[in-house]
Amino acid sequence: MTDLDDVPAPQGQLTLKLMASRQDTNLYGDIPGGWLVSHMDQAAELAAGREAHGRTATVAIETMDFLCPVRVGSTVNIFTAVREIGHSSVKIDVEVWIRQPHERDGDELHKVTEARFVMVALDDKGRIRSVHQQG
Numbered sequence: 001m002t003d004l005d006d007v008p009a010p011q012g013q014l015t016l017k018l019m020a021s022r023q024d025t026n027l028y029g030d031i032p033g034g035w036l037v038s039h040m041d042q043a044a045e046l047a048a049g050r051e052a053h054g055r056t057a058t059v060a061i062e063t064m065d066f067l068c069p070v071r072v073g074s075t076v077n078i079f080t081a082v083r084e085i086g087h088s089s090v091k092i093d094v095e096v097w098i099r100q101p102h103e104r105d106g107d108e109l110h111k112v113t114e115a116r117f118v119m120v121a122l123d124d125k126g127r128i129r130s131v132h133q134q135g
Contacts, residue, residue, distance in 0.1 A: 008111060010097050012081030015043040020074045020098075031070040033113075037061070039078060040094045040115065047080035048090040048119035052131045056090065060118040068110055073101030077109065083116065088128050092117045 016039060026032045041058055048056040070076060077097045084091040096112040123129040 010077065010079040010095055010109065010111075012079040012093060012095065014077055015046055015080040016076075016078040018076050020070050020072055020076055022072050025072060029072070031072065031074075033066055036066075036070065036076070036096055036113065037064070039076065040096060040113075041117065043078040043080050044092040044094050044117035044119055047082060047092045048117075048121075051082055051085060051090045052119070052121035055122045055124070056119040057122055058117055059089070059120045062116040062118070064113055064115040066113050068098075068112055070096075070098055070112055071100060075099040075101075076112075085131055088121050088130050090119045090121070090131060092119060 018039065020031045020035075022029075024031055024035050041061075044058065045056055075098060077099070079095045079097065081093045082090060083093050093114065093116050095114040097109040098112055099107075099109060121129050121131045
């Protein structure tokens with residue numbers, strides 16, 4: 001086993017990519033965790049909506065730890081992977097990886113956080129419905 005085998009890499013597919021800008025900062029000039037959670041929720045909704053063939057809503061977010069800060073100018077990459085499909089729910093693993101601005105190795109990604117989002121399928125009236133899998 002080589003050292004390259006131990007290098008962490010994003011899991012799932014790239015679902016959202018955006019840049020952290022000055023307008024996204026809090027009063028101290030930092031990118032707040034809530035900004036990231038909002039975009040993670042959006043990515044989870046996109047991924048779950050593909051599986052549920054329609055509207056979904058977040059019902060739970062499982063454990064989340066922040067590993068490094070997001071700085072203004074960072075490229076934020078949000079990856080999603082469907083982990084479990086239930087009768088009316090879809091569990092989505094969401095990872096956030098960034099490219100720091102002005103870094104020598106412009107291709108190096110840094111993991112910021114990960115969480116499992118539990119999404120539930122909804123009908124047009126906002127009631128829980130079954131997830132219809134197409135096979």
